[in-house]
Amino acid sequence: MYDTKIALVLKNDLADWQKLNVAAFLASAVAIQFPETHGQALVSASGTRYLPFLRQPMLVYKADDEAALHRAHRRATERGLGVGIYTEPLFATKGEAENLAVIASYPDEKQPLVGLALYGDAKQVSKALDGLKFHA
Numbered sequence: 001m002y003d004t005k006i007a008l009v010l011k012n013d014l015a016d017w018q019k020l021n022v023a024a025f026l027a028s029a030v031a032i033q034f035p036e037t038h039g040q041a042l043v044s045a046s047g048t049r050y051l052p053f054l055r056q057p058m059l060v061y062k063a064d065d066e067a068a069l070h071r072a073h074r075r076a077t078e079r080g081l082g083v084g085i086y087t088e089p090l091f092a093t094k095g096e097a098e099n100l101a102v103i104a105s106y107p108d109e110k111q112p113l114v115g116l117a118l119y120g121d122a123k124q125v126s127k128a129l130d131g132l133k134f135h136a
Helices: 016-033 066-078 088-092 096-104 122-128
Strands: 004-011 058-063 082-087 113-121
Touching (some): 004 066, 016 113, 066 082, 082 088
Parallel strands (some): 004 058
C-alpha cells in the first residue's frame, strides 16, 4: 500500500474528449508539483529510454455536479492536501496567459469546476472524497 494517494475527480456529464483532456492536465499538475511521485525512466531491451510514469496508481472518481466538486475541493484544502483544478472556461482558452487570467477571475468558491486533482496522505484524500464513486 501507499502512504499517499493521487486522485482525480471529473464532472460526470463532460464529453469523453473533455474528460480525457481534464484528466491529462490534472495528472500533469501532480507530476510537476510533487517530484517524489516520479518514477524512473523505462528502458527497453534495445536500450531505448522511455518517459517515466508516476510511481503509484491514480484513482479516478466522478462527481455528478459542481456542488460535489466544490465539497471535495473544500474538504481537500481543509486537510492541507495538494489540489489542482480545471474549470469550464479553460476549454476555450488558447494558452497559459489566458488560463491564469481565467482562474484569477473567480474566487475559490465560485470557480466553475469540472475537475480536481488531489495528492497527499492517503487517508486524508479518502476523507476529502467521501461519498464520491469511482469513474466507470
